[in-house]
Amino acid sequence: MADDPLVTIDRHIIDQERRRPEATGAFSNILHDIAIAAKIISREVNRAGLVDIVGSAGKFNVHGEDVRKLDEFADEVMFNTLDHTGHLCVMASEEVEDPIPIPDEFPCGNYVLLHDPLDGSSNIEANVSLGTIFSIHRKISKGERGGLEDLLQPGHKQLAAGYVVYGSSTMLVYTTGAGVHGFTLEPSIGEFLLSHPGMKIPDPGKKIYSVNEAYYKRWSPGQQKAVDELKDAGFSLRYIGSLVADFHRTLLYGGIFMYPADAKSPKGKLRLLYEAAPLAMIIEEAGGGSSNGAGSILNVEPEELHQRTPLYLGTRHLIEAMEAALQSDG
């Protein structure tokens, strides 16, 4: 087949599905629906400055964080795009405290979706890149309709993981465990086109570390020493403050992203199920590493829906060096 420049995400998903004899098409439909939600969110994110959708919704989410109108909009788009398709048995969102049941009037399916509908929302007004992060699991509970048991699965059980980065262009990156593939939205035709087939993190890659150094004094001695050593080794600091944007740069350029635990946030800030685990699946599929400081994020057994975790994502050798430095904390 000649290099066909126009591989749409739908065509790519179908090609991937053909390689999995057990695939039923439901899974492909979920990815297709997420791509539709991403297009709708992208349109609003790119118009944020023009319509009265920027700014606070005057509410706080389960984490006590100020919910921006765009957070709410993105959450509603994800729900309304996926609640009626019959492929999911339960959903979870960063913006919703409890498991989100599929409405009774709709049938349930064999899949589970967890998502951060809009990541980096504190940056909305500053026109800084934002993102959406999603994680897909298989239903494991016995009943017809899913529940918490289906949501509290470890990262290594994920069927698929992905993110959308709403930046200078809108990109959707996903993996089903058969490589990491990136698609760029061509707005003139409203299609995500394959632009980054088979993404691999460059190793050693660029000397970049990404962490909010404002918290240096709250870090453990091992964390402080590790960052000091990166500086001595000539690393540059790049920190956008949107996890998806910082992650996307790390995947493309190499280096390491860190959101450590600290004296104020002993479990870290980022959430395991819909921020850390999906990005960990992606980076490990791309040849990099993930860690909570002690071991791969994918092996962490979740206990609560919104539980937080320290998070390290980057090239394998930098993750290993970071884990060694943190071991010295005892």
Ligand code: AHG
């Ligand atoms: P969200 O907007 O989904 O709540 O995520 C915000 C997160 C993440 O995007 C970013 O890495 C982190 O907050 C930045 O936190 P600090 O401002 O503490 O550095």
Ligand code: MN
């Ligand atoms: Mn987030």
Ligand code: MN
């Ligand atoms: Mn969010």
